[in-house]
Amino acid sequence: DAGVTQSPTHLIKTRGQQVTLRCSPKSGHDTVSWYQQALGQGPQFIFQYYEEEERQRGNFPDRFSGHQFPNYSSELNVNALLLGDSALYLCASSLEGVSAYNEQFFGPGTRLTVL
Amino acid sequence: AQRVTQPEKLLSVFKGAPVELKCNYSYSGSPELFWYVQYSRQRLQLLLRHISRESIKGFTADLNKGETSFHLKKPFAQEEDSAMYYCALLTGGGNKLTFGTGTQLKVEL
Numbered sequence: 001d002a003g004v005t006q007s008p009t010h011l012i013k014t015r016g017q018q019v020t021l022r023c024s025p026k027s028g029h030d031t032v033s034w035y036q037q038a039l040g041q042g043p044q045f046i047f048q049y050y051e052e053e054e055r056q057r058g059n060f061p062d063r064f065s066g067h068q069f070p071n072y073s074s075e076l077n078v079n080a081l082l083l084g085d086s087a088l089y090l091c092a093s094s095l096e097g098v099s100a101y102n103e104q105f106f107g108p109g110t111r112l113t114v115l
Numbered sequence: 116a117q118r119v120t121q122p123e124k125l126l127s128v129f130k131g132a133p134v135e136l137k138c139n140y141s142y143s144g145s146p147e148l149f150w151y152v153q154y155s156r157q158r159l160q161l162l163l164r165h166i167s168r169e170s171i172k173g174f175t176a177d178l179n180k181g182e183t184s185f186h187l188k189k190p191f192a193q194e195e196d197s198a199m200y201y202c203a204l205l206t207g208g209g210n211k212l213t214f215g216t217g218t219q220l221k222v223e224l
Contacts, residue, residue: 003158033212042119042201042214043159056210090159098210100147100166106159 003047004093004107012113014083021076021110025093029105032074033098034066037109043090049074050097071077078112086114117142117206121215128192129223134217136187138176138202147205148185149212150176154198162187162200172196191221 005024007043013019025032031050035043045058063070068074072093078085088111118141128134140146144156150162163171165178165185176187185202 002175033210035214040124040216042121042216043212044204045211045213048210058211098205098212100164100205104212108158 004091006089006107006110008110009036009108010111010113011115014115015081015083017081017114018077018079019112021078021089021091021112022086023074023076023091023093024109025072025074025091026105027110029095031093031094031097032068032072033094033104034074034076035059035092037088037090039087048078048098054060055097059065070088081114083114086112117204118191119202119204119213119215121200121202124216125219125221125222127221130151131191132195133183134187134189134192134196134220134222136200136202136220138185138187138215140183140185140202140204142183142204142206144206146178146183146185147209148176148178148182149203149205150174150187151201151203151214152198153201159201183192192220194222194224196220197222 033048037043047057049069052068063079065077088109090109091107092104120139148165152162175199203215204213
């Protein structure tokens with residue numbers, strides 16, 4: 001099991017463009033959470049998908065949207081990119097959500113640079 | 116609103132010295148707290164969670180609700196402990212992790 005995988009590894013876009021990031025969860029996991037990690041900061045929760053529905057959302061604008069597929073993989077879409085969207089985007093997977101009892105596994109991240 | 120504060124960006128200690136990484140939280144509900152670690156060129160991974168009250172790699176953390184703290188401690192630092200450490204708080208009825216800004220631990224020989 002390769003664990004959580006993300007693609008692409010790096011991405012360069014210009015302001016105003018749109019981007020799609022992809023995540024495959026760890027085998028057996030059904031929940032995917034997305035985080036944004038700006039330089040020098042901790043990860044910030046964007047949203048979580050479970051059973052193909054957005055279950056929880058952080059303080060991010062509607063430009064950030066997502067999707068979960070029947071095989072539990074997920075996409076993060078960001079429209080109308082701003083310079084401030086430059087960050088490492090992390091995907092994490094778990095089984096039946098996130099709780100004090102079940103572990104969340106992180107992917108290696110996608111480094112997005114907006115010029 | 117929930118908040119996690121890690122006051123030190125960088126903590127430098129000598130090998131064999133005690134380590135304490137500070138974490139304070141602000142949350143009106145019942146807190147569930149975690150420590151995550153990221154070693155150089157590796158993924159973010161769970162180190163320990165307060166609910167399990169276990170020692171992992173010699174590290175322990177005790178939840179102090181009176182002081183709203185969850186400091187990470189180790190009696191004798193090892194070189195392999197050098198890493199970035201993040202404290203995280205589970206909120207939103209579960210499912211949402213709020214991270215601190217992290218502390219870079221550097222263990223010097």
